[in-house]
Amino acid sequence: xxxxxxVGLTGLATGALLLPHFPGMGGTLVDPARLLEPGLDVAxxxxxxxAALNAAKSAGASYADVRIGRYLNQSIFTREKQxxxxxxxxxxxxxxxxxxxxSWGFGATNNVSDAGLAQAAKxxxxxxxxxxxxxxxxxxxxxxxxxxxVSWKTPIKQNAFEVPVAQKAELLLAANAAALANGANFVNxxxxxxxxxxxxxxxxxxxxxxxxxRIWPTFSVTAIDRASGKFKTRDALSSPMGLGYExxxxxxxxxxxxxxxxxxxxxxxxxxxxxxxxxAARQAKAKLTATSVLAGKYDLVLDPNHLGxxxxxxxxHPLELDRVLGxxxxxxxTSFATLEWRKKNIPYGSKQITIVADKLQPGSLGAVGYDxxxxxxxxxxxxxxxxxIDYEKIRDQAHIVGQTASDGCCYADxxxxxxxxxxxxxxxxxxxxxxxxxxxxxxxxxxxxxxxxGSYSIDQQRYNFQFGGQVFYAIEKGKITxxxxxxxxxxxxxxxxxxxxxxxxxxDYRLFGSFFDGKGQPSQVSAVSHxxxxxxxxxxxxxxxxxxxx
Amino acid sequence: MxxxxxxxxxxxxxxxxxxxxxxACTVGLSGRxxxxxxxxxxxxxxxxxxxxxxxxxxxxxxKRSGIATCNEFDxxxxxxxxxxxxxxxxLAPESPEYMPPLGPQxxxxxxSAATTPLTPAxxxxxxxxxxxxxxxxxxxxxxxxxxxxRFTALRNSKGLEAYQQSTNTDFSVTVRTPDGRGSGYAIADxxxxxxxxxxALTQRAADKATGSLNAKAIEPGKYTVILExxxxxxxxxxxxxxxxxxxxDARSADEGRSFMTKKGGGNRKGEKLFDERINxxxxxxxxxxxxxxxxxxxxxxxxxxxxxxxxVKNLYYSRFWAEKNxxxxxxxxxxFIMAGGTQSTAELIKGTAKGILVTRLWxxxxxxxxxxxxxxxxxxxxxxxxxxxxxxxxxxxxxNESPIIMLNNIEAIGRPVRLAGCLVPxxxxxxxxxxxxxxxx
Numbered sequence: 001x002x003x004x005x006x007v008g009l010t011g012l013a014t015g016a017l018l019l020p021h022f023p024g025m026g027g028t029l030v031d032p033a034r035l036l037e038p039g040l041d042v043a044x045x046x047x048x049x050x051a052a053l054n055a056a057k058s059a060g061a062s063y064a065d066v067r068i069g070r071y072l073n074q075s076i077f078t079r080e081k082q083x084x085x086x087x088x089x090x091x092x093x094x095x096x097x098x099x100x101x102x103s104w105g106f107g108a109t110n111n112v113s114d115a116g117l118a119q120a121a122k123x124x125x126x127x128x129x130x131x132x133x134x135x136x137x138x139x140x141x142x143x144x145x146x147x148x149x150v151s152w153k154t155p156i157k158q159n160a161f162e163v164p165v166a167q168k169a170e171l172l173l174a175a176n177a178a179a180l181a182n183g184a185n186f187v188n189x190x191x192x193x194x195x196x197x198x199x200x201x202x203x204x205x206x207x208x209x210x211x212x213x214r215i216w217p218t219f220s221v222t223a224i225d226r227a228s229g230k231f232k233t234r235d236a237l238s239s240p241m242g243l244g245y246e247x248x249x250x251x252x253x254x255x256x257x258x259x260x261x262x263x264x265x266x267x268x269x270x271x272x273x274x275x276x277x278x279x280a281a282r283q284a285k286a287k288l289t290a291t292s293v294l295a296g297k298y299d300l301v302l303d304p305n306h307l308g309x310x311x312x313x314x315x316x317h318p319l320e321l322d323r324v325l326g327x328x329x330x331x332x333x334t335s336f337a338t339l340e341w342r343k344k345n346i347p348y349g350s351k352q353i354t355i356v357a358d359k360l361q362p363g364s365l366g367a368v369g370y371d372x373x374x375x376x377x378x379x380x381x382x383x384x385x386x387x388x389i390d391y392e393k394i395r396d397q398a399h400i401v402g403q404t405a406s407d408g409c410c411y412a413d414x415x416x417x418x419x420x421x422x423x424x425x426x427x428x429x430x431x432x433x434x435x436x437x438x439x440x441x442x443x444x445x446x447x448x449x450x451x452x453x454g455s456y457s458i459d460q461q462r463y464n465f466q467f468g469g470q471v472f473y474a475i476e477k478g479k480i481t482x483x484x485x486x487x488x489x490x491x492x493x494x495x496x497x498x499x500x501x502x503x504x505x506x507x508d509y510r511l512f513g514s515f516f517d518g519k520g521q522p523s524q525v526s527a528v529s530h531x532x533x534x535x536x537x538x539x540x541x542x543x544x545x546x547x548x549x550x
Numbered sequence: 551m552x553x554x555x556x557x558x559x560x561x562x563x564x565x566x567x568x569x570x571x572x573x574a575c576t577v578g579l580s581g582r583x584x585x586x587x588x589x590x591x592x593x594x595x596x597x598x599x600x601x602x603x604x605x606x607x608x609x610x611x612x613k614r615s616g617i618a619t620c621n622e623f624d625x626x627x628x629x630x631x632x633x634x635x636x637x638x639x640x641l642a643p644e645s646p647e648y649m650p651p652l653g654p655q656x657x658x659x660x661x662s663a664a665t666t667p668l669t670p671a672x673x674x675x676x677x678x679x680x681x682x683x684x685x686x687x688x689x690x691x692x693x694x695x696x697x698x699x700r701f702t703a704l705r706n707s708k709g710l711e712a713y714q715q716s717t718n719t720d721f722s723v724t725v726r727t728p729d730g731r732g733s734g735y736a737i738a739d740x741x742x743x744x745x746x747x748x749x750a751l752t753q754r755a756a757d758k759a760t761g762s763l764n765a766k767a768i769e770p771g772k773y774t775v776i777l778e779x780x781x782x783x784x785x786x787x788x789x790x791x792x793x794x795x796x797x798x799d800a801r802s803a804d805e806g807r808s809f810m811t812k813k814g815g816g817n818r819k820g821e822k823l824f825d826e827r828i829n830x831x832x833x834x835x836x837x838x839x840x841x842x843x844x845x846x847x848x849x850x851x852x853x854x855x856x857x858x859x860x861x862v863k864n865l866y867y868s869r870f871w872a873e874k875n876x877x878x879x880x881x882x883x884x885x886f887i888m889a890g891g892t893q894s895t896a897e898l899i900k901g902t903a904k905g906i907l908v909t910r911l912w913x914x915x916x917x918x919x920x921x922x923x924x925x926x927x928x929x930x931x932x933x934x935x936x937x938x939x940x941x942x943x944x945x946x947x948x949x950n951e952s953p954i955i956m957l958n959n960i961e962a963i964g965r966p967v968r969l970a971g972c973l974v975p976x977x978x979x980x981x982x983x984x985x986x987x988x989x990x991x
Contacts (some may be wrong), residue, residue: 029606029619031634083643087617106598110621130670131594134678169643186805224806229813231806231920327590329692329733330724331786333912336989338730418596457915457948459927464948464988466925468917488917488925490948490986521588521694522598523786543985547921549809549954550823 025073025192026414027089032074035088035161039070039197040112042209046149048117049201052096055118057203059125061098063141065202065373066121068094068112069415072195074161078172079188080180086165093415096121097373100128102138108416142398142406144375146205152369154213155362156244160193163245171248172217175277179221182281185231189219189277192240192515194527198372206374214365214527215247216240216515217273223284232287232485234280235470237264237305237452238271240513240527242367247271256508258303259437261480262473264451266305266510269363283471283483290485292546293472297539299447300489301440306450306469307428308512308530314493315348315355316426316530318462319382321391325400331521333460336493337388339401347386349497352535354429355383357392359408364529365513366425373419375408382426386498394421413524420520427511427531431503437534440502447475448487448542453512455488466490468545486546496537504533552583552601556713559703562605562623567707569632572609572639576651576706578846579605584698587673591690592681599670600698609635613648616641647870651706655850660840663717663742667697672743680723680752689756693723697743702842710848716840718971719743720785724930725755726991727763732943733991734758735910735930737780739970741840758909758931762943767987768934770947774905774961775982776898776935781908781928782977785970788914790924792970794953795830795886797922798856800865800875809922809954810865822861824957830857832883839973842884849881856886860957890963890975898964898978900938905978907933907940911949922952927988946991947984956982 040048049066056064071091077084093110094117105128107120160168172189179187196212218236225231241247250272258264263279265272302310317323318335326334337348349355359366359377370376373395382390395406412419441449452470459465472484491499511529518525554562559579566577581603588596608617609632616638620631668676676695684691697719704712722737735758736751782791803810803817810818833853834841844850847869855863864880872879899907909931917923927948933940956979964976 028604028621029617031618031637082646084645084647086642104596106596127597130674131597134594134674134681136593165641186807222807226806226815227813229806229811231811233807233919325591326690326692326726327595329590329690329726330694330722333990334726334730418598455915455917455925457913457925457927459946459948459988459990460912460929461988461990463990464927464946464986466917466948466950466986486918492989522586522696541986543950545917545923545950547918547923547952547955549921549952550958 025075025087025089027071027073027091030088030090032088032165034090035072035074045199045209046201046207048112048114049199049207051114052094052117052121053201053203055121056096056098056125059122061100061125063099063203064096064121065200066094066096066117067372067412067415068199070197071414072161074193076165076169076172076191078169078176080176080186081173083169086169091414094120095412095415096124097418098124098128099139099141100125101132103128103132103135104139105131106418139396140399142395142404144204144395144406147208147376148205149207151209153211154242154367156213157246158244159213160215160245161195171273175219175273178274179277179281182278183223183285184221184281185224186222187219187277192216200370200372200374202374204374208370208374210369212368213244214240214242215244217248217271219277221277221280221284223281223288225288230288232284234284234287235452236280237276237470238267238273239305239511240365240515241363241511242365243269243363248273256510258451259441259449259480266303268510286483287485290483292486293484293542293544295542295544298542299444300537300540301444301447301449301475301534302537303451303534304510304532305512306452307532307535309453309456310467311426311428311530311532312514313456313458314462314465314496316423319391320421320423321393321397321400322421324391328519332519336461336463342388345387346494347498348383348388348494349386350500351385352431352500352503353383353386353497354381355426356380356429357382357407357424357426359424361425361529361531364425364511365527366529371408371410372412373410375406375410377408380407392421392424397421411526413526417524422519422526423517423528425529428503428535430506430509430533433505435502435504437504437508440504440534440536441475441480442478444475444536445477448484449473449475449480450487463492465493486544487542488545489540489542491540496540499537499539500535501538502536504535506533508533552581552603553699553701553715554579554581559701559713560705560711563703563705566605566607566628566632567705569629570609570707572611572636574610574651574707576608576704577605578704579603580700580702582698582700584696585670585673586694586696587677588694589677589681590692592685594677605631607631607635609639610648611639613644614639614642615645615648649869651708652710652848653708654710655848657712657843657850658834660834660843661837662715662840665742665744667699667717667719667743676746676748679749683749683752684725684756687756688728689759690726690728691723691752693721695719695721695748704844704848706848712844712848714843717741719746721746721748721751723752723755725752725759727759731991732759732763733930734762735780737969739785739968762931765943765945767945770984770986772981772983774902774978774980776895776902776905776907776976776978778895778909778976779967779969779974781911783969783972783974790911790914790953790956791888791974793916793924794922798862798865800867801871803865809920817865819862819865823954824857824860825960826860827960827963828857828860828957829889830886831855832886834884836887838968839885839887839971845881849879851881851883854880854883885971887973888966888975890966893962893964895964895976898962898976899935899940901962902935902938902978905935906944907935917950922954923950924952925950946988948986948988949983950985951983
């Protein structure tokens, strides 16, 4: 058992005592006002970056890049009528990565001065030279032109850090009140906000200044039946987004009505937390008396707020080229979608399935101008009408698949973490024929509609998975007939994506997000979005997860 | 500065407390000097070192608290950190769950390691021992070694003082055959790094990799299984036993949202939930898995029985929940010990007519908190046992099982071994539920 996990349960999670890093968010705990103070100006960062690059070259590096990063975050936790914790974090430092004698080396420092960065650069070169002694193959870096001095900002309307903490806490407490007023026994809510102020420079001649924002409001509502000892939960149907605080100002135009008979509402670029909390409480209560599903084959109609996680686990991860090649074998695992498998032309999915990767979509968690090794971001196709055509790559991997450029998928979660290949946004293209969710359901004879992120598990090569959800509704003869419980579906990745027979049109397209996606040893987090429209999968194996314990 | 002695750490904390103008103040100082090395495809992929010290100040005025941290230790920075905590406290809402700091406590002195952690060269050699073995056999090793020393010190305005230093090294390796048709795994964690043998562990993983070639498919269903310790406990993910132990929390049970909730209200402490051979306790003084002497509030850790003869004897009570319920607080332990017998995994196999040997379980997630139903998959070495011997490797399987049901279906309990800071025996269990096959290797 991980000691950090133990610590998280001892009450320290709320006190944060002894924890140099607040769980999941990181940094030194500071006054919220500090999050609005400007960091170093660009000219100072350029001077420091040059000091690092020059030191690396002098020490024998054939390539060097430096990331000067100021990582800001704030998390607010509440339960019922009380604020449990507010933590504002700041982490500032620089990481220097080099190639020397054909091997990678990395050094990091929180002493952001000419001397500090030069020292980190020298350490990185020494490490590269040491690694070179056992390295069998030299690093083969795809060429990358320098962009000169450029910048990029997440196009937010309101920086969440500019909103007073009290106002944000009050919104969460209002959501809790809405849930309690609608029958919830307990509700925990939280708001995570991130701002990465990153400066990247490399010996290729790029000096890139970026200001990146992300936000995630979420909650979990619990309803209890004391007499029977039963309890049920329903989590928020929000999505973490690459947006500012405007995400929490609901706009009618961003709401998408769910299927008739469910009361569900889907959210695009703004979220109504009060509305969703009230509905969540009613649904959690309804789950206490919902019909336990009869195991068997069902046609599944999956909402984007659910399907996003299935895309993430069964397409996003297996197409990470480092996994395919075996670099993650000891932890996250490898992939069934090997280079040899691709040559066999086995369909990954049905003709309905076109999957695009991107780091561009406005509002998405993956949107940046340039990745963490100075590559301008883009969109590219991974699966075209069911056929696997490409992977997710960074600069030192492109040559392995016969390509000459990176896809811009390199990311580090901190200045002191080594950047490596991470998942871009991976999204399912909406259907081209006009189709609403109700249109789709009207054609289903025996099925289940699922919304929300539930329990999820998949094997280390991404063949066999099992997913739950937040809410489940029976579909009989083209209509929603009532709520179900104890639902999970098990499938094989290829069978599942080949069973897709329809995808709703663009009007139903929404983003799902993963805010704390973990990978690597030591583990790093990253945030990524997955867009889709409601989709239908025929004859999927559904199991009943209800059990009795003594 | 990294690892500070008790006197040096307390001197800093004393100084920080002297800057406090709050009603109550608790200060903590912790640091770690450590390094890691990661490799895959028989080559080092990354290596890193960590040398960090961090100070945390929690200041309270009445029931309003604020926390600030810093990692520089000049007087001006320390003063600013205290001021910041106090400013945040003034702005914070009153916490109905606020607990004032504890007064002075008496702590146990858990045993510490006789050796110092590995140097960068030592880590490189430990990785090389693993990679060289695999390269010579035309196998691919991917592994991670992370180890070092940490210290934790606490002090508060009520006179509490605490300090502890400890060392730990974790190692894990996955060995795969070049054609990707065989995979094996081994893991270990030690307090005394001289007990870590990466070559022997890699050999074990290599044997499982080559032994798992040409795996056969069997029908999913209920089987007798022998779960090796790595299938029961994990340091980096949810596990069957870890998940069960996390769940022994009094508050969530009393609130009605736990498998420990009693029908009609209250919790199930004192009830027999498991086979009577199940005994689980924590003991910070255990020589093989020395634990933390205190938790973040400064509550002293003591030997504590959690499950005795299948009966849940204790639940975790935070100070707030303990006071509300008029019981003594019971801190969450830094590790636990599941008592067992004397049989090794090999001996358990010898005594099995038909069954499945599971090396490791993976991607375990909770399916239903009401029954603690978990799902996940076997990985890196799954074998069919017949007439007391391993007959053939089998394809991996997905399970849906609750550790509560599992610990009622005990056939035999083996000899505990250290894993992830705990002592865990291999378990032989009947009617373990596999629900589907996986092609993953």
